[in-house]
Amino acid sequence: MxxxxxxxxxxxxxxxxxxxxxxxxxxxxxxxxxxxxxxxxxxxxxxxxxxxxxxxxxxxxxxxxxxxxxxxxxxxNPPKRLLIVGAVHISQFLAPMAVMSGYGVTLIDPRGAWATQERFPGIPLDKRWPDEALADLAPDARTAIVTLTHDPKLDDPALEFALRSECFYLGALGSRKTHGKRVERLAAIGFGEADTRRIAAPVGLDIGAISPAEIAVSILAEMTLSLHGPRRKTI
Amino acid sequence: MMTENAPPFGLEEDVLKQAARWFGDGKKVAIATVVKTWGSSPRPVGSQLVVNEDSSFVGSVSGGCIEGAVVTEALDIMTSGMPKLLSFGVSDAMAWEVGLACGGEIEVFVERLEI
Structure with a gap:
C-alpha cells in the first residue's frame, strides 16, 4: 500500500x-x-x-x-453510532464499552452536574435537550439510541424523536411497569403498537445483570443482536 | 468517536493509524488483510493485522492460530516489496503447525506500506 x-x-x-x-x-x-x-x-x-x-x-x-x-x-463505512440519553452510572460503563466495540458515542444530558468530562473522560458530551440534540445528530440506520435517565421529562422527548428515525436499536431503561406507563403516554400522542414495539424495554438482554457494568454488557449485547441477528441454529 | 488517547484495541481505525504511526517513526510496516473465508473462520473478511520490522503487531486475522505465520511472511514482504496472497486451512500442508483449529479456511493478502 x-x-x-x-x-x-x-x-x-x-x-x-x-x-x-x-x-x-x-x-x-x-x-x-x-x-x-x-x-x-x-x-x-x-x-x-x-x-x-x-x-x-x-x-x-x-x-x-x-x-x-x-x-x-x-x-x-463511518463508524456505527450510539447516542446515550442520560449521563448516569450505567452510562459510565456503556459509553467506554461501546467505544471499545467500535461505536462513535455521544452522551446527551442537559443536566450539567451529570454530564461532566470528569465522569466521562474522552466521550463527547451534548448538553442540549434530548430532542434538540437528536434532531441535530440525525440518527440513521447505523445508529443505536438508548435512554437511561429514568425521567420521562428527558426520556420521552428522546423516544418520540427516536421512534421517527431509522435507528437500528432503541432501548429504554425502566421496569415493565414504568414501560407500560411510557407506552400509554406515547400512545396518547399518536404512536401505535408497531412503533412502541420497537422500544427494547426493559433495556438489555436478560442475563441477570445487577451492577451498572453488567447492565451495560446486557445493553451492548442486545444492540449487537439487533444489528446482526442470532447465528447459531437452535435445535 | 475514537479518542486520540484510547488504547489500541485493534479496531479497524486503530490498526491503520498504527501503520501510519510506525511508518512515520521510520519502521518498515506490512499490512495483512483477510480477503476470503470459508467455513467457521474466526475473523470476518476485512479483518486486518499490521506488523512492523520488530515483529510488533496490532489487530488480528484469526483467533491467534495463524498470526505467527503471517508475521513471519510479513517480515519477508517488508523487505522484498512483493505482495503475497496466503492461504490457510485444514488442507494446508503446514496444517499441523499453522492450521485453523476451527476447521475453517482463510485467504490473507499481505502487502508492505511504501512511499
Missing part, C-alpha cells in the same frame, strides 16, 4: 465519508473509491463502482472478478 493511499483513506475516515479500498490481488495495485473520488471510467469501470456501492450497503468486504483479475473490496 502506498503511503499516499493510506493517508487518503485515513483522511476520508476522519471526515466520516464512506469509501472502498480496491486492491488487485494479482499485483497489489490499489485505488481508493468513493462517490466523490473523481475516477475516470477507463481507470475505474462503472461495474466495479457498482460493486463498491453494493459492498458499502452490505457493510461487508468481498472479492470481485473482472477481466480475469481478482479484486478485493475493503469496505470503510
Amino acid at each position: 502506498k503511503l499516499s493511499t493510506l493517508d487518503n483513506l485515513l483522511s476520508e475516515k476522519e471526515r466520516k465519508l464512506p469509501c472502498v479500498l480496491v486492491t488487485r490481488l494479482g499485483d497489489g495495485h490499489q485505488v481508493l473509491w468513493s462517490e466523490y473520488a473523481n475516477l475516470s471510467k477507463t481507470e475505474f469501470p462503472e461495474i466495479l463502482a457498482d460493486a463498491c456501492r453494493d459492498a458499502l450497503l452490505k457493510d461487508k468486504g468481498c472479492q470481485f472478478e473482472l477481466a480475469d483479475e481478482r479484486y478485493f473490496l475493503q469496505v470503510h
Whole structure:
C-alpha cells in the first residue's frame, strides 16, 4: 500500500465519508473509491463502482472478478453510532464499552452536574435537550439510541424523536411497569403498537445483570443482536 | 468517536493509524488483510493485522492460530516489496503447525506500506 493511499483513506475516515479500498490481488495495485473520488471510467469501470456501492450497503468486504483479475473490496463505512440519553452510572460503563466495540458515542444530558468530562473522560458530551440534540445528530440506520435517565421529562422527548428515525436499536431503561406507563403516554400522542414495539424495554438482554457494568454488557449485547441477528441454529 | 488517547484495541481505525504511526517513526510496516473465508473462520473478511520490522503487531486475522505465520511472511514482504496472497486451512500442508483449529479456511493478502 502506498503511503499516499493510506493517508487518503485515513483522511476520508476522519471526515466520516464512506469509501472502498480496491486492491488487485494479482499485483497489489490499489485505488481508493468513493462517490466523490473523481475516477475516470477507463481507470475505474462503472461495474466495479457498482460493486463498491453494493459492498458499502452490505457493510461487508468481498472479492470481485473482472477481466480475469481478482479484486478485493475493503469496505470503510463511518463508524456505527450510539447516542446515550442520560449521563448516569450505567452510562459510565456503556459509553467506554461501546467505544471499545467500535461505536462513535455521544452522551446527551442537559443536566450539567451529570454530564461532566470528569465522569466521562474522552466521550463527547451534548448538553442540549434530548430532542434538540437528536434532531441535530440525525440518527440513521447505523445508529443505536438508548435512554437511561429514568425521567420521562428527558426520556420521552428522546423516544418520540427516536421512534421517527431509522435507528437500528432503541432501548429504554425502566421496569415493565414504568414501560407500560411510557407506552400509554406515547400512545396518547399518536404512536401505535408497531412503533412502541420497537422500544427494547426493559433495556438489555436478560442475563441477570445487577451492577451498572453488567447492565451495560446486557445493553451492548442486545444492540449487537439487533444489528446482526442470532447465528447459531437452535435445535 | 475514537479518542486520540484510547488504547489500541485493534479496531479497524486503530490498526491503520498504527501503520501510519510506525511508518512515520521510520519502521518498515506490512499490512495483512483477510480477503476470503470459508467455513467457521474466526475473523470476518476485512479483518486486518499490521506488523512492523520488530515483529510488533496490532489487530488480528484469526483467533491467534495463524498470526505467527503471517508475521513471519510479513517480515519477508517488508523487505522484498512483493505482495503475497496466503492461504490457510485444514488442507494446508503446514496444517499441523499453522492450521485453523476451527476447521475453517482463510485467504490473507499481505502487502508492505511504501512511499
